[in-house]
Amino acid sequence: MVEEFRHYFTKIEKLSSDELLRSAQKLVVSENTSIAKLIAHLAEMSSRKTALKLGYNSLYQYCIEGLNLSEGAVPARIHVANVSRRFPQLLVGLAERRISLTVAALLAPHLTEDNVEQVISDCAGKTRKKTEEYLVAIKPKPVFEPSIRKRPATTALDPSPRDTTAPAPAPSMSPSLSSPVLNHPPVETPKSSPSILQPARPAIFNFRFSADMEFKDKFERLAEVMGVENAQKNMAVILEKALDIALEKKDPKKKLERRRKRQSSAKEKSRSNEVTEKDEPAKSRYVASEVSERVHDRDGYQCVYLGLDGRRCTARVGLQLDHRKPFAIFRSNDEADLRILCASHNLLEAERVYGPAFIQQKIAEQRKSRSP
Ligand SMILES: [Zn+2]
Structure with missing residues (x-):
């Protein structure tokens, strides 16, 4: 197997970037088709009680211990399997990559014969967040009463009833949907932790968390x-x-606002003795914090890296200031020559400009100098 993958790497190293992209897309298509087919298998195994017959206490346990699926991967598959015989449209949407598995699992408990086509087509291409918002728009959730409650103490040795008894029916907003379909009852309800932040109404969110x-x-x-x-x-x-x-x-935005206010009054006074240092080469990479704040503001507090297809990186945390023109050559800290990039894209750009070997060497040197 190791040799097989070594050969595989040699093979894909020879692909052009276009071929590499096409090949990855093909793999995604076949992966989605496999997932849809696996879910159909899970539904069939459930009606045959295969997992129980093999000695697993649930299909969930079988998926993890028998099929070696990751714990995170199983709940969504089971949610979809629950309704897949009744609504094979979900599997089609998955296989055709119109909806993701996460979205399919969110939709599963809300489908009816009357709405299935519409709901799937409305949610095509939606993210998890957008789908949750869509669902609360058609079916609002109760809004929490604000409260502080002591959480009941539970121990690891005290399993919840759901762990030991037959699977509970799938939780559902609509009672009519939770009733089992003739011949093919719901597969089972996988354990998954409730979300901390969920939309309840189009403009209202429920928060839930524990604190000390x-x-x-x-x-x-x-x-x-x-x-x-x-x-x-x-x-x-x-x-x-x-x-x-x-x-x-x-918030850097607020800092910038304050600085602008301070400066607008100071500027009025010092306009006469303004010195232009713009064209002189900078002595160090150090960028004054006010310049950094303005660059962050100009770039909208988001990495400005554009992908080959023109897609802008969406990273908004861990942003770094980057010299658009390599500082080592141009020695410019001019605002126009600066931009913000996320750490990954900053590294990618550095490797593009200076070569990966040089950058790896720099990183190794930095690590060495930091360790005692
Ligand atoms: Zn980025």
């Missing part, structure tokens, strides 16, 4: 400081205020 005593004390203290009575009921108001304060302090 210290967090609770801080929260109540903040309510006192803000003079808010009934802290729990006004949880959203209090937390929003805390977020405003944190953003005011930490």
Whole structure:
């Protein structure tokens, strides 16, 4: 097998970039078709109770221990398998890559004979987030009452009833959908942790998280400081205020706004003795923080790297300032010559300009100098 992949690498090294892309796309098509077919198998195994017969306590356990699927991969497959006989359109959408597996699993409990075609076509190409928003628009969820509750203590030795008994029916917003289909009952409900943040109504979100005593004390203290009575009921108001304060302090956009205000008054005074240093070569790579802030603002706080097909990278964290014209040659810290890139694209660009060998050597040197 190792030899096989060594040969495979030798083979794909010889492909042109276009051929490499086409080959990857072909693999995605065959992967999606395989997933759809595997899901059909799971539905059939479920009706034959194959997993139970093999000694696994559930199809979920069989998928993980018998088929070696990753724990993260199983719930979505089972959610889709649950309804795949009734709505084979889901499998078709998957195989044809119109919807992703994640989206198919989200849609599964909401399908009816009347809406299946429409829902799948509406969600074609949607991300998980967009699909969740679509679903709450057609079927709003209850909005949480704000509350602080002590979480019941559970131990590892105290399995929840669902772990030991027959699988519960699939949770569903609509009672009519959770009723098992004749001959082919739902496969099973896989365990998956509930999402922390979920849309409840088109413009309302439910948050759910656990925090320690210290967090609770801080929260109540903040309510006192803000003079808010009934802290729990006004949880959203209090937390929003805390977020405003944190953003005011930490958000580079706000910093830039403040700096601009300060400077606009200072500029008025010093306009007469302005010195233009623009064309002189810079002595170091150091970029003044005000310049860095302006470049971040200009580039919209997002990596500006454009892919071959013109797609802009969507990274918004871990952004780095990059010299568009190599600093070693042009020695310019001019605002127009700077841009922001994510770490991965910064490295990619550095390798393109200086060559991968040179960059790898630099990284190794840096690592060496850091270690004692
Ligand atoms: Zn990027």
